[in-house]
Amino acid sequence: MRQRAAGILFNAQNQVLLMLRRKNGKSYATLPGGGIEEGETPAEACAREVLEEVNLVVEVGPEVLVLDNLQNHEHYFLTRYVSGEMRLGDGPEGTIRQSEENWYQPEWVELSRLEEVNLVPEQARGLVRGLAEETA
Template identity: 70%
Template sequence: MRPRSVGILFNDQGQVLLMLRRKEGRAYATLPGGGIEGEETPAEACVREMLEEVNLTVQVEREVLVLENLGNREHYFLVTWQGGEMRLGDGPEGVRHSEANSYEPAWVSVEQLDAVNLVPEQARGLVRGLAG
């Protein structure tokens, strides 16, 4: 496993951008993000991953959490929207997207985080804290 970088983006209505997933019969949600490549910094990886996954250009505001999750280090960044139209991006998720392994970016209210099963659990508390 390699370190991951994750972006937390809120819209004007206070909703957070999540990736709704269906995989192996399981439904859950994650924050957009992915592996850090080569000599990238975690912040650079966050910007690249947001573009690849959800077609948005973002600016990193600050790192808000470093988490050890399932033996992997994850860097969480609060980001702001700079451009682009939210949709499934042209990165690996767009290529792998299928009925059995689906990816759907969506704006979700903070009150619905439990209903969409946002994982990991620490991400729910983090998003709630940042939204408040």
């Protein structure tokens, strides 16, 4: 199984940061994250992946979910903004993977619109809602 880490980041406007995706003709959204590299902890991978994908430095907080999803063993962390301007980062998503068929776009999504977004995996939607209520 591939090891993966993702970050959950809220802003003061009651929005969550998602990576909107289009791949193989399918549109969906994920929480920013990616593969854990050799020698990295899941928390270190979360911070690195958020920086690579959306150009933000975050402080990684508690691990809030671990699940097996498709061929991934995934670690989800609550994160806190430290610095940076949100945009498609300088990692592979923004440099070598971006194409008409494989498209990435980070976006702040209103929690009230969460049901309109095809957020995967499905467990992420409930997790985001629950954390938003706890941190409000």
